[in-house]
Amino acid sequence: MARLADRTSKPLPKGTPALTSPEVNALLAELGGGWNVGDGKLRKTFTFPDFVQALAFTNVVGALAEAENHHPDLHLAWGKLEVVVWTHSVGGLSENDFILAAKIERDA
Numbered sequence: 124m125a126r127l128a129d130r131t132s133k134p135l136p137k138g139t140p141a142l143t144s145p146e147v148n149a150l151l152a153e154l155g156g157g158w159n160v161g162d163g164k165l166r167k168t169f170t171f172p173d174f175v176q177a178l179a180f181t182n183v184v185g186a187l188a189e190a191e192n193h194h195p196d197l198h199l200a201w202g203k204l205e206v207v208v209w210t211h212s213v214g215g216l217s218e219n220d221f222i223l224a225a226k227i228e229r230d231a
Contacts (some may be wrong), residue, residue, distance in 0.1 A: 124218065126225070127150070127153055127154060127222050127224075127225030127226075128222070128225040128226050128228070128229045129184065129210065130218075130222045130225075131165075131191070131222070131224065132191040132192060132193045132219040132222050132223065133218075134192075135210060135213055135219065136229050137211050137212045138211065138212075139217070140213060140214060141163070141210070141213040141214055141216055142215065142216045142217060142218070143224055147160055150221040151165075152216075153221070154221055154224055154225055155228075156189055156231075157223075158224055158228075160219045162217065163209055163214070163215040163220070164207050164208065164209040164215060164216070165207070165208050165209065165216060165220045165221065166204065166205060166206060166207045166208070167205070167206055167224070167227075167228075168203055168204070168205045168206075169203065169204045169205075169206070169231060170202060170203050171202050171203065171204070172202065172210065173201045173202060174202065176202045177199060177200070177201070177202055177203055177204050178199060178215070180204055180231070181197055181199050181204050183227075183230050184197060184204070184206060184227055185197070186198050186231075187226050187227055187230065191222065191226065193210075193219050193220070193222075193223045194209070195208035195223065196208070197201025202226055206224070206227060208220045208223055210222060212222055
């Protein structure tokens with residue numbers, strides 16, 4: 124199986140089923156890096172020594188999201204950025220979420 128960060132997100136039509144719990148757990152283990160799942164969303168908080176670096180990383184994540192056409196919720200605060208990702212069209216998690224998370228992790 125190709126590394127998550129080497130894959131590309133694919134459009135998922137409405138009605139596509141969300142990942143099952145075993146699928147989520149397998150992808151979460153492959154992802155590593157302190158990501159966690161709750162309420163059908165994948166999330167991680169990145170910390171930085173100041174606001175400027177947190178903002179710069181926010182822009183990195185934004186560029187990755189645009190390139191993947193898969194857009195997380197980003198919560199920027201002084202010294203931290205929380206990334207929350209899920210797939211609206213499936214009403215939960217899809218492989219696309221883990222692909223984006225892996226690319227974010229790679230560029231952190």
